[in-house]
Amino acid sequence: MNNQHQERLALLLQYLEKEQIDLAIVISPKSVFYYTGFYSDPHERFMALVLDLRNQHHYLFVPALDLEAAEATSSIKKIIPILDEQNPYQILLNKIGEGVQTIGLETKNFSLYQQEQFNLFIPGFLYQDIGEFIAAQRMKKTPDECRMVQEAVYVIEKVLTEGINRVQVGMKEVELTAELEYLMRMYGAEGPSFSTIVLSGEKSSLPHGHPDQKKINRGDFLLIDMGVILNGYCSDITRTFVVGEGTAEQKKMYDIVRESVQAGINAVKAGHTAGSVDIAARNVIKDNGYGQYFNNRVGHGLGMEVHEEPSIHEKNKLVLEPGLLFTIEPGIYIPGYGGVRIEENVYIEETGNAKVLTSFSTEFTLLGL
Structure with missing residues (x-):
């Protein structure tokens, strides 16, 4: 299945490059599974596949309790565990750094709370819906x-x-x-x-x-x-x-x-x-x-x-x-x-x-x- 995940991810990356998106954040657990082979329901915790198009780095952010399972199944090997006492948005900012201008998001799966946190930690960014592309790919x-x-x-x-x-x-x-x-x-x-x-x-x-x-x-x-x-x-x-x-x-x-x-x-x-x-x-x-x-x-x-x-x-x-x-x-x-x-x-x-x-x-x- 790893080759299949890589092929799926390659099509998404082509789309993101075409749309000139700096950073894509995929947060739907099933979409994360679709691209990585790792599935978990994080409940209230933060979990995301993060694709940084500026430097071609790909990360999987997971709750720390899912680290072992993610390491065993994910095709993305840069896995960032987040402890319950840590702020996931600060962890995200620390990893991706400053200068993000356009973020691709699955807007149907993005809550108002998450938007507020992104505005706090990554101020001034523009967002673009990538959910329709992902839904069409998965369809x-x-x-x-x-x-x-x-x-x-x-x-x-x-x-x-x-x-x-x-x-x-x-x-x-x-x-x-x-x-x-x-x-x-x-x-x-x-x-x-x-x-x-x-x-x-x-x-x-x-x-x-x-x-x-x-x-x-x-x-x-x-x-x-x-x-x-x-x-x-x-x-x-x-x-x-x-x-x-x-x-x-x-x-x-x-x-x-x-x-x-x-x-x-x-x-x-x-x-x-x-x-x-x-x-x-x-x-x-x-x-x-x-x-x-x-x-x-x-x-x-x-x-x-x-x-x-x-x-x-x-x-x-x-x-x-x-x-x-x-x-x-x-x-x-x-x-x-x-x-x-x-x-x-x-x-x-x-x-x-x-x-x-x-x-x-x-x-x-x-x-x-």
Whole structure:
């Protein structure tokens, strides 16, 4: 992976030189991982990849407690540990010195507090957003990265296969959530890629609802949305089931969403726009009279983070190209009744065609019979 990190960093450095940026500070932990191979969540502590274009020096600033891990995994070998009692901005200034005029920053990840500290220790600098370039670079996945996501998909599908066999009438949503997250660890995942969503009955109409003490009852929709992190890459899958016997209305809703997902997949081709994928999936739901019950985007990018670029919404004119990896997850959500969502992970191969990474069945499935 070191060569891959060096290639990624070389492209960023070319961009910074072109933009005449003196100093770049990358503070998003996932972006630091992308360029160095070292990952840590520093919480409130300061961590950054610092690229000094004036002298071509590259530094990785880490909390002192992460020094050993950084030395073992980082492709950047000039590692600056920061003790908890030290001021990280003073340490940064001591290392880079005076005379910085333009700093490249990921402005979406830069807090007002951090800006105040930079103004105090490096007064008078101008900043330029480099976050869009980094997001665009990370958005295009290599075949190796696709394989990493695929491995994470394999794990979450094993979890789902075993997990649905543990569903029982009367089980609480939080109990099933605990079972699923236990299985994630048992199958080798680093952990969930986001807070696992288990929603039953009328609560399944909440696209991002939270599992609670509600019991899973016969006749309920059961919506499960989850993913894992494996080797730094994420998976994200949603399937919706019915517990016991389903009604004609439940099956009708389900079949429409299933058709919508397939329409979205069919629309994925290099040269088409991201918006066209959303529109293709959305029109199936609209044409069947449920348009008012689907009011969010149809998908999002997936990689080192569970939500990345591109955003698959109907107004996104981004032209799709090989290397893009994203979800397609339309749904129908009827307040007070319930909802259905089916989510697939899709990668655009060099041929320009879509490869569906998720393989768990989308057949209408009854549980607990």
